[in-house]
Amino acid sequence: MNAVEAAAGASAPVQPTSLEAQNVGKKYGRKPVLESVSFRLHPGEVYALAGPNGSGKTTLIRLLTGLAFPTSGRVLMLGHDLHNGGYAVRRYLGAVVEAPAAFYPHLTGRQNLEMQAFLSGLTNAEARIREVLAKLELLAVADQPTGAYSLGQRQRLGLAAAILPAPKVLVLDEPTSGLDPLGINKVHEILAELAWNGTAVLLSTHHLREVSGYADRVGILGGGRLIDEVTMTAKGERYRLRVSEPERVAALLKTIPGIENVTLRDVVIVFEGAPQTAIAEVVREGYQVQALERDYFDLYDYYRERVRNA
Numbered sequence: 001m002n003a004v005e006a007a008a009g010a011s012a013p014v015q016p017t018s019l020e021a022q023n024v025g026k027k028y029g030r031k032p033v034l035e036s037v038s039f040r041l042h043p044g045e046v047y048a049l050a051g052p053n054g055s056g057k058t059t060l061i062r063l064l065t066g067l068a069f070p071t072s073g074r075v076l077m078l079g080h081d082l083h084n085g086g087y088a089v090r091r092y093l094g095a096v097v098e099a100p101a102a103f104y105p106h107l108t109g110r111q112n113l114e115m116q117a118f119l120s121g122l123t124n125a126e127a128r129i130r131e132v133l134a135k136l137e138l139l140a141v142a143d144q145p146t147g148a149y150s151l152g153q154r155q156r157l158g159l160a161a162a163i164l165p166a167p168k169v170l171v172l173d174e175p176t177s178g179l180d181p182l183g184i185n186k187v188h189e190i191l192a193e194l195a196w197n198g199t200a201v202l203l204s205t206h207h208l209r210e211v212s213g214y215a216d217r218v219g220i221l222g223g224g225r226l227i228d229e230v231t232m233t234a235k236g237e238r239y240r241l242r243v244s245e246p247e248r249v250a251a252l253l254k255t256i257p258g259i260e261n262v263t264l265r266d267v268v269i270v271f272e273g274a275p276q277t278a279i280a281e282v283v284r285e286g287y288q289v290q291a292l293e294r295d296y297f298d299l300y301d302y303y304r305e306r307v308r309n310a
């Protein structure tokens with residue numbers, strides 16, 4: 001076992017971080033496109049990158065996959081510096097950058113995957129190729145030249161090629177662009193399943209509501225900086241409260257131990273923590289409670305606010 005295999009966790013008791021950006025920056029000429037971006041991704045986690053057009057998602061993905069060099073900082077894949085000596089770990093990477101991926105148009109989908117398998121050193125890949133074609137619902141067109149594929153079919157073949165060698169790290173730039181609604185769902189299902197089986201998945205996306213169902217963290221890029229990182233699994237239970245004097249009650253709630261992140265949205269108070277504690281105190285202080293309900297976290301709303309206020 002060589003050092004790379006050891007780092008990839010072949011028999012090591014503790015798996016290293018799958019993918020890590022450490023203060024990554026990128027300039028084109030004098031223009032900074034990314035500044036000091038840091039995050040970590042572990043095996044089995046899904047990290048979604050969101051951000052407005054031009055915020056730097058594709059640039060970051062090019063750096064994370066070794067297609068471009070950072071101007072500052074470094075990228076670690078499976079514990080190795082991807083741009084400095086750690087080139088061999090790329091064999092554990094599956095990626096689609098600048099989708100849809102390019103294919104030989106005169107070859108069929110299956111032949112393109114056979115070529116990919118050969119280049120990746122996969123032997124006896126026939127069954128695996130059939131498996132990924134079935135997973136991406138491409139068996140019906142598998143023996144047609146890819147030059148005749150629709151955008152959505154090429155997009156799905158790109159993902160099939162990326163997952164063919166069962167990568168430990170999967171990085172995808174907008175894998176659902178150009179897909180119909182059922183295709184979008186299918187791709188998200190596949191990514192969730194891959195993560196469930198241990199693959200670390202990073203994707204850039206504009207489909208916030210879909211990824212919020214299974215992403216562990218969502219990084220929000222704005223103007224080349226990671227302006228926020230939302231941990232989806234740790235989202236506390238939140239409540240919406242309507243009362244007679246919202247501003248005073250919001251101020252009161254902020255003083256109660258265990259009640260956190262109190263905000264006022266117009267006349268509605270949103271807070272995290274035990275609702276019984278909050279209501280008991282509000283009533284004791286003589287305010288009238290008009291309504292109390294669960295506030296489900298909406299990543300899209302949160303993102304809109306965050307980007308607007310960045």
Ligand SMILES: Nc1ncnc2c1ncn2[C@@H]1O[C@H](COP(=O)(O)OP(=O)(O)OP(=O)(O)O)[C@@H](O)[C@H]1O
Pocket residue numbers: 028033051052053054055056057058059060
């Ligand atoms: N090769 C390049 N040379 C100069 N500037 C570049 C280059 N590539 C990207 N940029 C600039 O970097 C910024 C970020 O671009 P990038 O494509 O990474 O954004 P994005 O978030 O992926 O956008 P979109 O959502 O539209 O795909 C843009 O201002 C873009 O013009």
